[in-house]
Amino acid sequence: MRFVDGCTGSRSGGSGEALAVALRGRPHVRAFGAATAGMTSANETHVLRDGARMHVTVAWFADHRRTVYRGPLPPDEPGGADPLAAAVAWLRA
Template sequence: MLISFLGAGDVRTFGEPTAGFATANQTFALPDGAQLAITTAVMADRTGRTYGNDPIVPHVVTEDPLAAAVEWLAGSQA
């Protein structure tokens, strides 16, 4: 969901870096019964920037994202 907002105007993110799993994987059966998972796609934001398995770092890194967001919203209303 985060990636769908990235690249849009007036977007600010708060919190901690993501786990970095922005790929789509597909499983293929092998002849011996084993399965092989292969990354078949990566997610992209509205600007076309792609995100793979690297964490996405928020604009404001904080352990209290709600307080940081409320503070930012209160300041942007002035």
């Protein structure tokens, strides 16, 4: 059985990237499209005494092999002009 992780691109960020990382490297799973937005971190907001806010990165996404991802995720299979068609072709192969 094969699964398509999704058609990724620059509009895939945050939780979409978390899903892509969670499925990355699994057997029979592929992501198609273009590189993601690169928001592969968890952040905390700290309010300072003067009311200013500071956003601090406290974690990075990691896959089941403990590979850490910092920045845009490249797709497993570049989708060209039509990543959905590339994904369907891979599923049918």
